[in-house]
Structure formats: structure tokens, C-alpha cells
Amino acid sequence: MAATSSRSLRNVETRKKKAKRVIPRAKVTRNQGNTAGARKRLKKLAAKALNARAKAAG
Numbered sequence: 001m002a003a004t005s006s007r008s009l010r011n012v013e014t015r016k017k018k019a020k021r022v023i024p025r026a027k028v029t030r031n032q033g034n035t036a037g038a039r040k041r042l043k044k045l046a047a048k049a050l051n052a053r054a055k056a057a058g
Contacts (some may be wrong), residue, residue, distance in 0.1 A: 009019060030042065
């Protein structure tokens with residue numbers, strides 16, 4: 001079997017057009033998920049931010 005590319009030229013064109021139409025958005029800075037690990041990490045980050053804010057306030 002010949003090794004053919006997985007994306008056809010037409011597909012590439014379509015993807016480029018879609019990419020051009022996309023609304024620019026800021027990148028996600030932290031993983032917000034609904035799994036136990038992600039929620040735990042978010043909770044930890046929130047606590048660290050809260051402590052930092054409290055320390056800065058006085």
C-alpha cells in the first residue's frame with residue numbers, strides 16, 4: 001500500500017479557511033476541568049492566590 005497523506009488538499013484548504021474565521025481569544029491560563037485531580041489543583045491554586053492577596057494587603 002502506498003503511504004498517502006491523511007489530509008487531502010481540499011481538507012487543508014477548508015482548515016485554513018476555518019482558522020482565518022476564528023475569533024481571537026486569550027489562551028487558557030489554567031486547566032479548568034471537572035475531574036478530581038483538576039478540581040484539587042484549582043482549589044490549591046485558588047488558596048495560594050488568596051494567601052498571596054492577603055499577604056499583599058497587609
